[in-house]
Amino acid sequence: MGTVGRGNGSADGARRREGSSREGPSEGRQAWRPAEAPTATPTAGEDADTDAAAGPTPWTSPEQLPPDREFEGDLRPSRLADFVGQDRVVSNLRVALQATQSRGEALDHLLLAGPPGLGKTSLARILAAELDADLHATTGPALERPRDLVGILTQLKAGDVLFVDEIHRVPSAVEEYLYSAMEDYAIEFTLGEGPSARVVPLRLERFTLVGATTREGLLSAPFRARFGLVERLVPYPDADLVRILDRAARLLGLQLEPAAAELLAARSRGTPRVAGRYLRRARDLAAVAGRSTVDGALAAEAMARLGVDPLGLDxxxxxxxxxxxxxxxxxxxxxxxxxxxxxxxxxxxxxxxxxxxxxxxxxxxxxxxxxxxxxxxxxxxxxxxxxxxxxxxx
Ligand SMILES: Nc1ncnc2c1ncn2[C@@H]1O[C@H](COP(=O)(O)OP(=O)(O)OP(=O)(O)O)[C@@H](O)[C@H]1O
Ligand SMILES: [Mg+2]
Known part of the structure; x- marks a missing residue:
């Protein structure tokens, strides 16, 4: 868990520090293959040296892979105005932010749900930045014991944002504490055990909890009910992905021709993270070829090398x-x-x-x-x- 000022926090960093990895799909997927693009679509046989049960790590996976981290950090939109697409979500958040700021209160607790790589972490940071508040980032599995949570909650200042990534993985014993923290900005913490145990009431500052989840269905109903705002991110249409790619290319100082942006967007499975990964591969290919422009042909070659077809299938x-x-x-x-x-x-x-x-x-x-x-x-x-x-x- 880390306190990282003015919206610059990294839940992904927290995830890394805590050594936690997601359950399910990503665990087997952490066996990252080197960035050398295969010259042909890999077959299962060629991957005998990696975890055979997991198969090849797909370029198409929306989960964050180790090489994505640094790159994503550089390209994350930092203000709501830079966040492309998800118009309904963005407009709801704008209203909530304005209302909050005019009342001078903390923003309602917010649950961001949706598949990996669509911008939940980015939005959490943006909110902290827009509120000019500190972002405290942690993950569900890092909150192993109530004590871990209490340590974080007592550090929060009025208006701060507590970002809990993978919130569906908060242990149920800790979840109960969050209920009263969210509702009453107070918790009762039991110190010690047995007959000498004491209940210590703790008052908290009015903070905003932003939870992110890829598995909204795993959240208990009472937990979900405590979020005043629930926003669901959906896969991006190609036109939005083109805008995201154009922005990323601009930040990278790379010329990306429209045909190339459209080709990469169409294969990115509606996911900005995947689009960013493809852009990186195209950029590498351009660098090797001594070119500063990615055109349609070069983008197509990058995709062919990754074994990604026109439908985005791997x-x-x-x-x-x-x-x-x-x-x-x-x-x-x-x-x-x-x-x-x-x-x-x-x-x-x-x-x-x-x-x-x-x-x-x-x-x-x-x-x-x-x-x-x-x-x-x-x-x-x-x-x-x-x-x-x-x-x-x-
Ligand atoms: N709307 C957007 N506009 C511009 N870039 C975006 C947008 N959404 C996501 N991205 C890019 O995609 C990357 C992945 O986004 P982010 O880490 O916020 O996804 P996530 O939903 O938190 O994923 P996970 O569920 O795996 O934690 C970011 O680094 C950012 O560069
Ligand atoms: Mg995230």
Missing amino acids: DVDRRILGYLGRNPNVPVGLKTLAAAIGESEDTIEEVFEPHLLRMGLLHRTARGRLVTPEGCRAVGLDPAGATGSGESSF
Whole structure:
């Protein structure tokens, strides 16, 4: 946990310091491969030296990977005016900020929900900056004991922002303390144990809790009910991603031609983090070629080297579609699918499926996953017969 003044805090830094990693998909995904882009789409066999069960670390993963950290820090929008897209969320936050500032009160507690890489941490920092308040950043798993929370809460000054990333992972014993802290700005902390235990009442300053979660459904109803504002981030349309890429390129001093921005945006799975990662790869390629401009051809080459096709699919997506496409009319259970392609169920559900569903390449049914005709075609299979190999035509 760190106190980092004037909105410049880093929950990601906190996550790193606490040595916590997300449960589920990201754990297996921390085995980062070096930045050398593969010259062809990697196959499972080529990844024998990495965690075989986790498969290749996909370039397409919306989760933050180690090489993203420094780069993201530099490109994070620092004010609401720099934050591209998510118009409804931004406009609601503007109203809340204005109302708060005119009343001179602390902002309502805010829950930011949505898939990884869409800007939750960025928004939390922006809010602190807009409020001209200090941001105190921590993560759910770092709040192991009530004492950890008390230590943080008692440091908060009036109007400060307490940012709790991965708030769905706050242990339930700590959650109970947060209830009264959020509602009454007071907690009763028990010191000692047994007959000598004493209850110490503590008054807190009026602070704002900003929680971020990728798994809103895991939050208990009473916890969720204590947030005055709940905002959900959604994947970005390509036009917004183009603006995000243009801004990032400008900050990096890189010329990005419109055709290149559009190509990268279309493959970024609605996720600014993924777009940033692709821009970085294109920039590397440009540097190697001794060029200062990324044009459409160079962007396409960067994508081909990463094995990312025009639909934004990578090797694992294609394996999923290929497996389902062998019998396109037979639903496949998640467990079976996970075993067949060598990824965990969580990873399939949280990393790969959202994009496949959004693109209409896959259906979820009560009996299992079904590939759509478009999904079959995306991997070069005939939706009617599906006798092909399931390999990509990419
Ligand atoms: N609306 C946006 N405008 C400009 N850049 C953005 C926007 N949203 C996200 N980004 C960029 O994407 C990167 C990832 O965003 P951020 O870390 O805020 O996502 P997150 O939702 O907190 O992800 P996670 O759930 O993994 O913590 C940021 O470094 C930032 O550069
Ligand atoms: Mg974050």
